[in-house]
Amino acid sequence: MIQKILNNKLLFIFIHILFGYLGTFSFFPKAFGLVCLIVPIILIISTNNRNEESFLFAAYIVGAEIFVRMIGGFFLYETGKYGVVLFLALGIFMGPFKQKFSIHYLFYILLLLLGIVFTQVPEGESLRTNIVFNLSGPIVLGFSALYFYLRPISKQKLMDGLFFMLLPLFSMVTFLFFRTPDLKEIVFGTAAMFETTGGFGPNQVATAVGLGMVILTIFIFSKEKLTGYLYLDAFFLIYFTYRGLLTFSRGGIFTAVIALIFFSFFFILYKKMSMQVIFKYLLILVFFIVGIWVYTSNITGGMLDNRYTGKNAAGKQKEDITTGRGDLLFFQFTSFFEHPLGIGVGNGKYERMKSNQRITAASHNEVGRLVEEHGLIGFVLLLLLLIMPLINFFKSNNLQKAFIITFYLMWFLTINHSAMRVALPGFIYALSLIRITHIENGLIDDK
Incomplete structure (x- = not known):
């Protein structure tokens, strides 16, 4: 089945x-959600994860x-995260044991759970929901x-995994097409749409669309066959970019652009492109x-223009272009200095409520949440997460x-504008830890 998908x-x-079109009908969603969980489990178990089925299906979900x-x-609501953990756990314990054991990330998971000890929620709030909401994303990462x-x-x-990740993103942008009113009827402002x-949530949608932009660009740059037609690949990239801009949520788009700038730089070094070729691609x-x-x-x-330059609908410069995220991060680090042992998982929101702070929303910044709670x-966990991929990076070639x-x-x-609301950032982080090999003439070259 896997090979049939990759060959077509x-x-x-x-x-x-x-x-994506069927998603607009009531009979489709629950059936699709069940298939996304049941089919991968069956295939992972039946194949013993011989061909990285766990990786491919985790990428898909x-x-x-x-x-x-x-x-x-x-x-x-958090089934997607549970699915990723389940598929990868099956992959670890089934089939060829390929990974090197990392005590770092085992301790990462255990130390995360230690924060539950300090967790307290107001009467009427769910302790379980509070913990799951804040820790499910980091646990996916672990x-x-x-x-x-x-x-x-x-x-x-790796390219196969990226393709599996891209497939349902086509469904998402198609669903957006059918669920978006006539753009002429929408009154555009300078807030997320x-x-x-x-x-x-525009923030999460823009994050997913940005992921699609990155994957499509990687396929085009690498000259890997996606649709088989370069112009069709380019059309899909243009449409994803268009949908991303229409969300008016900047974080996911900025993330995609910055990531692609760095990808392009090292890919150019690897290919040793001439300045003439670089200039041609730059013009395009x-x-x-x-x-x-x-x-x-023009459509908006x-x-x-006002949204991305930090202006309001009247064209005046806003005082805070971070829409409150900067203030929230300041509060979190202030709380860290006041409570160096932490205040407990998910307690940040309630502490801000008690202190009558202007911003009481749950954190959109995982860095601030980690140090505050x-x-x-x-x-220490943040330093671990930052350092480990860099060690892998400096030991690698340019590709x-x-x-x-x-x-x-x-x-x-992503975790600095959207925390870890979805499985995406934790899973993407883990991909920066892999040892990418290149097979030539039947031999593995990882130099």
Whole structure:
């Protein structure tokens, strides 16, 4: 089954575009959500994970999580994260044992759970929900890291995993197309647009669309066969970018752009491209960016320009372009200095409520949440997360560095604007730990 999908990429892209349309009907969501869980479990067990089925299906559900949440396909809201942990856990204990054991990430998981000891919630609030909401994302990271730490994965298998991750993103953007009203009827302002994201959180949608932009660009740069037609690949990239800009949520788009700049730099070093070739690609890129920006800006009545330059609908510069995230991060570090042992998992929101702080929302920044709620232990865990991929990075060649730095930056930038609400950042982080191999003439070359 896996090979049939990989040998017929264009067919399965169109099948997933059809899934996006079917997502608008009530009979489809729950059935699709069940299939996303049951079929992978059956295949992983039946194949003993011989061909990294755990990796491929975990990648698929990472890409599908936001789409399935949008259509209400999961019986439990965090099912996507549970699925990733389950698939990778099956992969660890079944088939060839490939990964090197990492005591670092085992301690990471155990120390995370220690923060539960200090957790207290107000009367009427659910302790279980509070813990799951804040720790499920970091736990996904821990299990993913245990699976991928220095795991030898060929470049082709990595590209296969990225393709599996991309497939349900086609369903998501198709669903957005059918659920978005006529753009002429939308009054665009300078806030994130729920009208263009199917009524779902624009921040998470933009993060997923940004992931699609990154994967599509990697396929185009690597000259790997996606649809088999370069112009069709380019069209898909243009449409993903267009949908991402329409969300008016900047974090996911900025993350994609920054990650791709670094990917391009190391990929160019690896390919040893001439300045003439680089200049040609740069011209094409500039034409592409200007064209899609001008088109989208005209549709939004110029509000897109105001959004990305930090201005309000009247064109005046906003005092806080971070929409409160900067203040929230300041509060979190202040809390860390006042409570160096931490205040307990999920308690940050309630502490701000008690102190009558202006911003009481749950944290959008995982760095701030770690140090505020886990204290010094959280600070140590943060250093661990930052350092381990960099060790892998500096031991790699330029092609490997291109992928590792892309995954690393996508994780770090995402958790700084969207915390770990979804499985994506934790899973992407773990991909920066793999040992990417390249198979030539039947031999593995990982130099």
